[in-house]
Amino acid sequence: GESVGLHLPTLSVQEGDNSIINCAYSNSASDYFIWYKQESGKGPQFIIDIRSNMDKRQGQRVTVLLNKTVKHLSLQIAATQPGDSAVYFCAEKSKTSYDKVIFGPGTSLSVIP
Amino acid sequence: DVKVTQSSRYLVKRTGEKVFLECVQDMDHENMFWYRQDPGLGLRLIYFSYDVKMKEKGDIPEGYSVSREKKERFSLILESASTNQTSMYLCATTQGQRQETQYFGPGTRLLVL
Numbered sequence: 001g002e003s004v005g006l007h008l009p010t011l012s013v014q015e016g017d018n019s020i021i022n023c024a025y026s027n028s029a030s031d032y033f034i035w036y037k038q039e040s041g042k043g044p045q046f047i048i049d050i051r052s053n054m055d056k057r058q059g060q061r062v063t064v065l066l067n068k069t070v071k072h073l074s075l076q077i078a079a080t081q082p083g084d085s086a087v088y089f090c091a092e093k094s095k096t097s098y099d100k101v102i103f104g105p106g107t108s109l110s111v112i113p
Numbered sequence: 114d115v116k117v118t119q120s121s122r123y124l125v126k127r128t129g130e131k132v133f134l135e136c137v138q139d140m141d142h143e144n145m146f147w148y149r150q151d152p153g154l155g156l157r158l159i160y161f162s163y164d165v166k167m168k169e170k171g172d173i174p175e176g177y178s179v180s181r182e183k184k185e186r187f188s189l190i191l192e193s194a195s196t197n198q199t200s201m202y203l204c205a206t207t208q209g210q211r212q213e214t215q216y217f218g219p220g221t222r223l224l225v226l
Contacts, residue, residue: 032213034213034214034215036217041219041220042219042220043117043203043205043217043218043219043220044156044203044215044217045217046214046215046216049213049214089155089156093213100158100161100171101158101213101215103155103156104155105153105154105155106155
């Protein structure tokens with residue numbers, strides 16, 4: 001069945017370093033991928049998305065990479081700051097599922113000052 | 114900016130009680146969703162609605178019902194609360210079928226005793 005998972009449930013990085021959060025997905029029909037950030041006590045917040053016709057997309061301090069060959073998605077955060085500490089979710093969607101998004105379990109990122 | 118609000122941040126209820134969780138959005142979005150979030154399980158879709166008075170079951174609808182009498186409001190109902198429904202409940206919206214970014218509310222943390 002469909003599933004989205006994260007390789008590492010927790011990640012600790014030094015402030016100023018780059019962070020890489022990984023995600024594996026299993027549905028070959030997925031054509032849209034999203035990364036969300038969830039801070040403690042808040043709902044998930046959209047960070048960046050990518051469609052399956054792209055390999056890379058950049059935002060402000062964040063980059064998402066998509067490798068369709070191995071069904072792998074990653075989120076790179078440059079110069080990680082204490083405010084980046086949160087749980088990060090990847091999510092996938094396919095054309096066959098009407099607005100239905102499948103979320104991964106999340107990776108907790110801790111930034112060490 | 115899209116604003117999604119949920120009626121309560123924290124709720125404590127007793128087993129067997131009927132519980133109403135309200136979600137309101139102010140951006141005229143067509144689609145609304147209810148998820149529950151549990152440690153290690155990520156976000157799981159309970160119900161969603163793509164129009165007023167329309168509802169569709171998600172992955173875990175058992176023990177829940179929903180109501181969408183107005184476009185801006187989507188209610189989640191626990192007919193007879195049970196302890197296994199203790200969870201974080203998140204409401205989300207999307208503008209339409211092609212607008213795939215989900216905007217989340219702050220969440221309601223429900224404890225059923």
